[in-house]
């Protein structure tokens with residue numbers, strides 16, 4: 001294995017593009033090193049991105065959103081008051097990843113690019129409408145987070161492409177988001193089901209919503225039918241029932257040691273209502 | 289396979305070693321530097337026995353490459369006592385009998401020290417969540433939690 005520490009993203013892309021064997025980028029390493037240890041993946045070239053200037057930065061964008069560097073850890077994200085106030089759902093999703101020790105290293109982009117259908121920060125990024133800046137041998141592009149997952153362990157990034165930053169849109173008025181996962185214990189486990197809801201209100205009425213589901217399909221899903229079920233409503237019982245039904249209908253889970261497919265379908269229908277309620281209360285709170 | 293020359297600081301002392309690019313920081317501490325206080329329980333981030341600090345941040349040394357230590361400040365369990373004088377956490381672990389086999393203890397001491405440095409007066413719940421990534425197969429955790437809370441109280445009193 002060759003270990004590289006490029007000082008620019010262009011140099012990282014050049015190394016990746018020239019590599020012929022297995023290539024991995026190293027952010028926090030909390031997936032890469034586990035896979036190396038298990039001999040699942042032994043990269044020929046491992047490209048550490050943490051020597052590139054700016055990768056630890058969090059900055060306001062011109063339109064009032066947030067740009068997050070690709071090496072910002074979960075702990076650093078959790079300490080950032082501004083993002084916590086605007087996008088508490090994204091922060092709570094990322095902070096559910098692993099232990100204190102894992103939080104010291106794990107990143108949003110690593111969580112996404114590892115390609116797990118159960119990745120905890122991804123549903124909330126999708127619901128928030130987060131976007132990625134990507135650079136590769138063919139130049140740079142801007143892509144929505146929901147377009148990255150391609151299936152378990154797979155992404156739509158092309159060979160040699162690297163993510164250079166994550167951008168959260170401006171929160172704007174009267175909005176709220178939330179992420180909830182179900183695990184059989186209180187810490188240190190992989191989501192059996194994960195649900196993220198992001199919505200905006202006008203008065204008591206929901207005018208916009210985005211809902212994303214984790215661990216109930218081969219990849220994390222954006223579910224417009226679930227959003228449609230609550231747009232125009234005040235989250236009354238009928239809207240809640242329609243929301244729950246839409247989330248269950250969109251789910252195509254597998255049965256594994258963490259839960260059966262039938263159990264996951266039950267849980268997704270319950271969690272989506274709870275997450276919607278929290279997002280709604282947060283939007284109301286923000287409206288005061 | 290070519291080795292990487294790494295210069296770093298461990299518990300305040302400048303050190304250097306040659307790392308295979310695949311070696312973890314845990315491997316380098318134990319096998320290159322002879323600092324065997326840091327333990328390997330799982331090698332996959334689950335148990336916390338390998339906890340160290342890198343530039344003050346608590347991490348699992350089994351999930352950090354030795355090569356990544358270049359230019360960093362590493363803190364291990366060997367740096368906790370002041371010469372032959374035990375750290376309050378170490379004394380409280382003995383007083384409360386917060387260890388049996390002791391395999392988890394170095395990692396828990398390093399993790400608890402990092403907690404008390406950033407939160408000198410944690411609640412019991414905060415201690416339990418902070419240490420959720422440190423597994424102990426012997427004590428049932430209760431004595432560990434009490435020892436950490438007691439050490440925190442003593443350290444606050446001392447300041």
Ligand SMILES: Cc1cc2nc3c(=O)[nH]c(=O)nc-3n(C[C@H](O)[C@H](O)[C@H](O)COP(=O)(O)OP(=O)(O)OC[C@H]3O[C@@H](n4cnc5c(N)ncnc54)[C@H](O)[C@@H]3O)c2cc1C
Nearest residue numbers: 025027028029030031032098107110111113119120163333
């Ligand atoms: C004990 C333990 C508990 C865990 N618990 C959870 C949990 O509860 N929930 C959860 O979702 N995950 C969990 N994880 C998994 C892991 O911590 C997360 O997925 C983490 O966010 C990965 O981020 P990283 O920076 O460490 O990624 P890395 O390991 O550095 O990278 C992961 C992948 O992303 C790619 N990559 C990284 N950065 C880029 C980039 N900028 N551009 C393109 N590709 C890139 C790498 O090539 C690699 O394939 C756990 C892991 C451990 C060890």
Ligand code: FES
Nearest residue numbers: 329330331336350
């Ligand atoms: S040995 Fe590193 S967490 Fe278990």
Ligand code: FES
Nearest residue numbers: 388390424425426
């Ligand atoms: S004392 Fe034996 S593992 Fe904790």
